[in-house]
Amino acid sequence: MVEFTIVRVFDAPREAVWRAWTDPEQLAQWFGPRGVSTPLDKIRMDLRPGGVASLVMVDDASGTEYPNSGTYLEVVPPERLVWKDDGFPDGTGAGTVTVRLRNLGGKTELALHVVADFTDEMRAQAGAGWGSSFDRLGELLARR
Amino acid sequence: MPTDELSRTFAALADPTRRAMLARLARGEATVNELAEPFSISLQAVSKHLKVLEQAGLVTRSRAAQQRPARLRAGPLADAAQWLTFYRGFFEGSLDRLDEHLRKNVLKGRADG
Numbered sequence: 001m002v003e004f005t006i007v008r009v010f011d012a013p014r015e016a017v018w019r020a021w022t023d024p025e026q027l028a029q030w031f032g033p034r035g036v037s038t039p040l041d042k043i044r045m046d047l048r049p050g051g052v053a054s055l056v057m058v059d060d061a062s063g064t065e066y067p068n069s070g071t072y073l074e075v076v077p078p079e080r081l082v083w084k085d086d087g088f089p090d091g092t093g094a095g096t097v098t099v100r101l102r103n104l105g106g107k108t109e110l111a112l113h114v115v116a117d118f119t120d121e122m123r124a125q126a127g128a129g130w131g132s133s134f135d136r137l138g139e140l141l142a143r144r
Numbered sequence: 145m146p147t148d149e150l151s152r153t154f155a156a157l158a159d160p161t162r163r164a165m166l167a168r169l170a171r172g173e174a175t176v177n178e179l180a181e182p183f184s185i186s187l188q189a190v191s192k193h194l195k196v197l198e199q200a201g202l203v204t205r206s207r208a209a210q211q212r213p214a215r216l217r218a219g220p221l222a223d224a225a226q227w228l229t230f231y232r233g234f235f236e237g238s239l240d241r242l243d244e245h246l247r248k249n250v251l252k253g254r255a256d257g
Contacts, residue, residue, distance in 0.1 A: 004232050008239050012246040020242055020249075030245040033237025095231070112235055116154060 003115040014101050014108045018078035021099060022047055032057045036066075047075055053083060070097075149201060153220040156200035161185070162193050166202060169216040179214065 010017055020026045028040035042056040054069035074082035079101050087094035095116045102109040156162055165179050180190040194214055197203040202221065203214045 004228060006232070006235055006239065008243070010243055010246050012250045016246060016250055017242075020245060026245070026249075030241040031238055032241070033234055034241065036237075110239070112239070114231055114235065 003113065005114075006112045008110050008112075009104065010108045010110060011106075012108055013106060014078050014103045017101055017108045017110060018081075021081055022077070027055075031055070035060050047072065049073060049075055051075075074098075149220055152200040153202065156196050156202055159193070159196075161189075162197055165190075165193060165197065166216060166221075169203065169214060173213040173215040175211040175213050177211075 020030065022045065024040055024043040024045055027045075028038050028043060031038040037058045037060055038055050039058060042054075044052070044054045046052050049072055051072045052069065053072060054067070057066040057068060058064070059066070068085070068087075070083045070085040072081070072083045073096070074080055081099045082096065084096050085094060095114050098111075098113040100111045100113070102111075157166075161183060164182065168174055168179060168182070176187055176190055176194065179194065180187050183190065194203060194205070198205060198214075200220060202217055204217050205212045205214050
């Protein structure tokens with residue numbers, strides 16, 4: 001599977017980290033890398049399994065807008081948020097994102113796991129080879 | 145058959161034999177016979193895998209030479225790597241800002257409390 005995981009420890013209680021991900025007013029203050037803004041008035045969050053989320057990222061320098069949407073798959077406060085990300089309009093970046101929060105006595109460990117998404121058609125084509133044996137593309141690339 | 149190239153790349157990579165074949169081709173071009181050597185599968189099976197890699201644009205085969213050696217084409221792999229690099233960078237950058245956001249808010253909360 002083409003995937004990656006990022007693990008970070010934040011010096012904040014788990015509830016605070018959960019709110020940062022699930023309260024639009026907070027999300028607008030940090031979502032997107034530096035140089036990108038996520039305006040509050042364009043954030044929609046229907047925070048329940050099957051609920052739709054959407055936002056628009058704006059490149060500060062050029063003003064270019066990058067709309068993004070997804071569907072929540074799991075919402076378990078304050079520890080687990082999973083959504084299917086539709087990616088960008090050109091189809092790139094579609095995938096499933098899992099945010100898991102662990103309480104470390106006042107601090108919070110966040111593990112963010114992203115898996116590239118594939119259609120049923122692609123899964124069928126990949127057949128039996130698709131599954132747990134799918135190791136990391138990065139390893140293959142490293143051996144090039 | 146997936147239509148966009150990145151999807152074809154990922155689908156072609158979804159098989160351990162094909163990944164091993166690519167790893168072999170990363171060391172230099174090889175014929176079907178040479179590619180089959182490490183595996184306990186038929187030459188036909190190797191040819192079939194090679195065809196999938198070829199259709200995904202990961203491999204090119206010489207039309208001229210009788211042995212038709214296969215050669216790695218790095219472009220689609222680079223696209224897949226770019227996907228990883230872009231999205232990893234996106235989330236790393238976001239989490240840097242989340243860290244700053246939490247520091248500000250938690251400090252503020254502690255000062256208020």
